[in-house]
Amino acid sequence: MSATAAVSDLGTRARLAVAGAAALFLSAGALALTGSTDVLLAVLALLFEKSTLAAALRLSVPIAFAALGGIFAEKSGVINIGLEGLLIVSAFGGVYVTSITGSVWLGLLGGVAVSTLLALLFAIVCIEFRADQIIAGLAIWLIALGLAPFASTVVFGSTNASAGTTFPSIGRLLANSGLPVVSTAGVAALDALAGVPFFGALFEASPMVYLMFVAVGASWWTLNRTSFGRWVHASGENPKALDTAGVRVSRVRYAAVLLSGVLAGVGGAALSLSLGQFVGNGPTMVNGKGFIAIVTYLLGNYNPVGALLSTLLFAGLDALQLSLQGQNVLAIPRPLVRTIPYVSVIVVLALFGKTRLPEAAGEHYESGEE
């Protein structure tokens, strides 16, 4: 057991290393095309700026949460390609509830609730009615793509909506906590640490960034150290054995898909509430993050930590392209710079496309009892 885990971990690490190298190589190649070392240095300097790390962490949150959700669902045997849709509805749900209640935390709960409901619909359709998981997942995305702007227009009169507030910084959260030592010394320490170049970004991030790290740890623990984690694994690899052991496969799958709804819901609400608004025109503000999440956990070999690392890789590229757009370092036009994350996803998939899906993923399992 531990031996295989170690091997797969090693595999994950190797894949990530190669993926990182490939990403660097690609960016370097793109820069070489522009033909100037000054530009290369400028980009490298940007890469190690505090604001880039801050942006990478912020951009990681929705992708990482969706990826964690995807891991649970897919490991249990239900490929949840509807993560994008879950992110979209929770991004709107979060803004909607926040605008009514005035509390981002209730908004977060609202987003999670909406996303979980949609995940429940997906679960029923896939598990009860044996729908093709890919098509049903796609339907979830399409429904969300229509429903969120529809609801936004009904409630706010426009496909874009404002929540009126955003998440407080971790410093303000501590300052307002009212705890005797923490509210003063803690804030001072955070201020000091935030001054550190580059890594300072770790100490002045949104609370959702810390929640992301907690969620990654908790997911790893749940998957590897609890009996629920073992059931999820068995439900995807060998549902018959799980059934024989007296655990209802469909129940495990329901739990895993609902969990993916909860996690993606946190990610979607965090996305919109960290900006304080929902953008619903075109592909909405989610803009493919749910699909990128799928690639990150495939690249991370269904390991939450691996998924987080590959998320940071993609989010880092995205952060870099945002800084590049903002600072006009490159002569490349903005719409082209914007394609960097998507192109890198394709390159990564082409290099590491051969992921081993869980044995029974995508298949309906019917218990022999009925």
Place this chain on the structure above:
Amino acid sequence: MRRRQMTDDDAGAGGPLDDGDAGSSAPSVRDRAFDALDRLVAASATERLLISGSALLLSIAIGFLLILAAGRMTSCGSAAYSLLGVGFCYDPFLVYDSLFLGAFGDFLANPLNGQFATTVSETTVLVFTGIAVAVAFKAGVFNIGGQGQLVFGALASALVVYGVSGAVSGLVGTLVLVSVGLATGAFVGGIWGAIPGALKAYADANEVITTIMLNFVATSFALYLASGPFKDPESFANQTRTLPEFALFPQPLFPGRTDASLLALALAITVAVGIAYLLRGTSFGYDVRTSGIQPEAAEYGGVDAARTVVASMALSGALAGLGGAVYVFTIAGNFQTGVPDYGFDGITVSILAGNNPVAAIAAALLFGVLKSGSIVVDVGTDVPPELVGVLRGLIVLFVAMPEFFRMIGERVDVRDRLGGSRDAVATDGGEEA
């Protein structure tokens, strides 16, 4: 030899592949097998029609509730509709009336009215994107990249036709330009479709993800071209130069620029029928279908599965690109950023049609009506036209769960008439039609 044998029972889609026994023995056995298959296909087609019809009705019913719910969430001066003493801001009947009947305009008084023209032209583009998705589905590939392929096809044909339009004129000019434009759209769309095909065939990269990513890339790239190098200098919008009138698709019936060309529709229908023949009656179609249903068996039967995947994705992309060219020629008159979601609607069209190219014509008409009707809804009611987007998703969802309707069917005991075949639309080929 082996291939020939398999052809005999390949139509048994879903049935056991008993390796050509039926084919090699007496013709009577073969005939009986074909009879059985014919019955199976017929039963399955009826069943499909039932499933698609029920999915549509169920989606409309849920949309009805959604309109009522939305009508409670918004505020208005006086209730537009009331049910059981509760007032609602939106009237679902009025909405559906606008959506479905509005799309035909005042059809009885003037069949060539502008609204119906819109319906016809939307339908035409949707036929192309619908069969594009269907062709890929048949090969077991899920092409979600129709949107990107259409965008590039539209952009390329708009640019090339503009470039050539100076050199020709008159009726001959129209013929030349329309053919050049269609060929360009198909070619560029085909290449953009072949990329994810090759990535799937040779690098095992999941086409669902790569095609979606390529949509984002295509949209951004098209934005760059239409806002930069090829921008119409006389316009504020991100669009290419408008094509001269004679370069557009001829519109002999619909007067003036009412945006509909029955010739384009005829072309779409011809292509759909041609694709149906290609899939049913040619060895390429046979390769495509067997790779979709049973990739291992196809390989065993001598089909180069990798090449088939690339070829069918290229064909799929070419059809979507053709749709893009037709969009430019009949609707837009140039390339503009913010192309409507024809690619995604194509997925719904194909799924609703059970991946049958000819049935896709009917499904495209339905979605042409919905798209055109959503404009009427937008103008005539306060209900956001995004409603159609929700309906689209619901229809896909319900068609994906035939088991739901079978369970209901069992209750009302029509199951015996339907036969027991269980092959619904699925990503592994979605066989049968």
